[in-house]
Amino acid sequence: MMNPSSEAALSGKSSNASTWRPLPGDAAWWMFLTAEFATICIFCVTFAVMRAADPVGFAASQAHLDPTLAFTNTLILITSGWCAARGVLAIKGGRAKATSYWYGAALLLGVVFLFIKTSEYSAKSAEGISLGTDTFFFFYYFLTGFHYLHVMLGVVFLGYIIVKTSRGAIDEATVHNTESSAAFWHMLDLVWVILFPLLYLL
Secondary structure: OOOHHHHHHHHHHHHHHHHOOOOOOOHHHHHHHHHHHHHHHHHHHHHHHHHHHOHHHHHHHHOOOOHHHHHHHHHHHHHHHHHHHHHHHHHHOOOHHHHHHHHHHHHHHHHHHHHHHHHHHHHHHHOOOOOOOOHHHHHHHHHHHHHHHHHHHHHHHHHHHHHHHOOOOOOHHHHHHHHHHHHHHHHHHHHHHHHHHHHHHO
C-alpha cells in the first residue's frame, strides 16, 4: 500500500508533467532561431573585445551615430513585437481576422523600422562613411545589416500570415505558422535590444 508521502510525490510529478507545455511553433524552427541568435552573439562579443582594445577610436566613430533615432527605432520594433504577440493570442482564441489586423500593425511598424534604418544608412553614406571606413563601422554595417535583412524576411513572414488569416479560416498549420513567425519576430526584437546599446550607447 502506498503511503501518503509517496502519493503526494507522485501527484506532484503528475501535476508538473500536466502543466508542461511545448514551445510554440516548430522544434526545427527553434533550432534555426537559436543558431541565428548564437551567430549574432558571437559577432557582438567580437565587437566588444575589439572595442576594448581601441576604446578611443571606437568612441570617435560612435559619435557619428544618432542614438535618438536608434532609440525611436527600438520603440517601434518592440511595439511591433507586442502587436505580433497579440496576433498569436487572437488566433489561439479563434479570431483569425483579429490576427490579420494585429499582424498588419506589426508589419507596418516593421516597414517603418526599415525606412528609418535606410535613411540612417543614406545619411552615413552622404558623410562618406562605409563598411571600409574603420573597424567600428565594419561591425556597425555588418551587425545592423544582418539584422536589417532578417527584418525584411520577417516582414515577408508577417505578410504571409496576414494573407492566410484575413480569409477568416483557421487550421492547425496556420496557428503553427503564426506562432513560428512571431517567434522569429521576437528574436529580431531581442537582437536589436542588444545591438542598440552595444553600438549606440556603450
